[in-house]
Amino acid sequence: MKKYQKIMALGFTVLSMTVSYGCKNEPKKKKQILLAERVEPPKKANKRTVKIALLLDTSNSMDGLINQAKSQLWDIVNEFTRAKCGNETRPELEIALYQYGNDALSYREGYIQQVLNFSSDLDQISEKLFSLTTNGGEEYCGEVIQTSLKQLKWGNDPDNLRMIFIAGNEPFTQGRLNYKDAVTNAKENDVIVNTIFCGNYEQGIETEWKRGAQLTGGEYMAIDHNREIVHLNTPYDDIIINLNSKLNKTYISYGAMASEYEENQASQDENAMSVGYGVAIKRAVSKSSRLYNNKSWDLVDASADANFELKELDRKSLPEELKGKSNQEIEKYIDSKRIERERIQAEIAEINEKREIYIAQNQKENTQGELEGALLGAIKKQAALKNYTWD
Known part of the structure; x- marks a missing residue:
């Protein structure tokens, strides 16, 4: 199906914020969205929720990246605990997980599977991340983005930040559904698409991973998914x-x-x-x-x-x-x-x-993981535009 495939996962865990007017508490007109409506329980005043969908390629050769995701999930969570909205409230975090590009998945479903719906249960997120296994397959980026938009209950609260992080190493153009249609749909529904290419930065540009992010105002990143992080022992x-x-x-x-x-x-x-x-x-x-x-x-x-x-x-x-x-x-x-x-x-x-x-x-050198650095860099850059800060 492809010569080499590696992929990714992230767990999590990550992190982000809300929309700028949500942080500033300024009234804004509600925009009609086409995503599935969610009946959400009433929340405390000014409480914001960040919704992040992680779309991970689980085709062959992605073990290094999966291991990065497992090892860096808690770094991302710990960094997010310091996030603060402009009105001094702390945002909640919900994460959803999809896998795609795996031959073990249904062809009729485009080799795509929802592994976890939006959840704030960190143990559950960790459990699902550790359950992922790899296999050969076809990676349809546009289709998995569109599937997550349709299946997940993103809600229509204008004060919540909605983000997709998709990672893989095959051309972004594969599949029957044109990725441009999927990311356009995401943008129309206030969902930011961030792309992470597992390989050479220029190759990711040539295979349109960067373009996929740019169309929604998201970030394009390329990482070395095989980089290993060495733990520094401490007296604590x-x-x-x-x-x-x-x-x-x-x-x-x-x-x-x-x-x-x-x-x-x-x-x-x-x-x-x-x-x-x-x-x-x-x-x-x-x-x-x-x-x-x-x-x-x-x-x-x-x-x-x-x-x-x-x-x-x-x-x-x-x-x-x-x-x-x-x-x-x-x-x-x-x-x-x-x-x-x-x-x-x-x-x-x-x-x-x-x-x-x-x-x-x-520490003699920076030990921040490739995946962790990419996620937090994108999140904080977009968060700054939404009036978020960190303690």
Whole structure:
């Protein structure tokens, strides 16, 4: 199907902001959009959401880039926790994931598959990223962009920022659907398309990856997907890993799938460690941030939600240590775990500051990953136009 194929993924995780008028809180006319409408729950005043769809080529020879995505997901999340809108609010982050260009996928669907709908569940995003496997195939960039526009519930809130990041190494022109039609549709619906070519910068231009981004005001980037990042050991690494173990013990799982969610949390810790000790540390730092929220299965996070009602909980869904307890006893238990968690999270943040200072003083060269650098560079450039800053 092609001589060489490598691809990418990113997880995430990434990051961005909202539209400029969203940050400035200036009224703006709503523009009609053709994307699927989303009935979103009411949010707190001025709360903004960044929606990012990652379209990753999973054809042959993309293992290096996939590994970069796995190792740099938490760097991107950690950087995004510092994002701030002009009105001092912190934006929420939702990520969707598609794979394309894989022979194992359906020909009728254009070798395209939605791996994850928009989600703010960082464990789920990590799980889906680690589930990706490679195979030969045809990469239809225009078609996967169009599919994501049709299938995802982007919503029509003018204050939310909507972005696509597509990565691959074959010509952007492949497939039955002209990519220009897809990116034009994206632009009409306020979705920015950013392209990442895995290979030579000039080759990406020749195969129209740059043009694909320019048509929506997005960024074109070319990266060395095989570059490996070396972790610098610090005196603080083991401390953070140990704190992460203590942090996990502050979760109070509930609901029909409580055990599955709890097991997945541990599994994603293991996945991060399998990539490298440094990645596990960065995941632990992410878990101490506001973006790591598990209110769907954890009573501590759930009870912090304005709509939470303890009396409405199915008592059968509670963990054994809380069954038969009064509401007052349950609330006291939840509060004790919350206090413990906040203490551990604060300690992780404090130790990580010392770790970052140590790295800055002892690192001989820039260790930012190719994928990470490309994503954050594009996000921050576009964010600056939307009145976003970083702490």
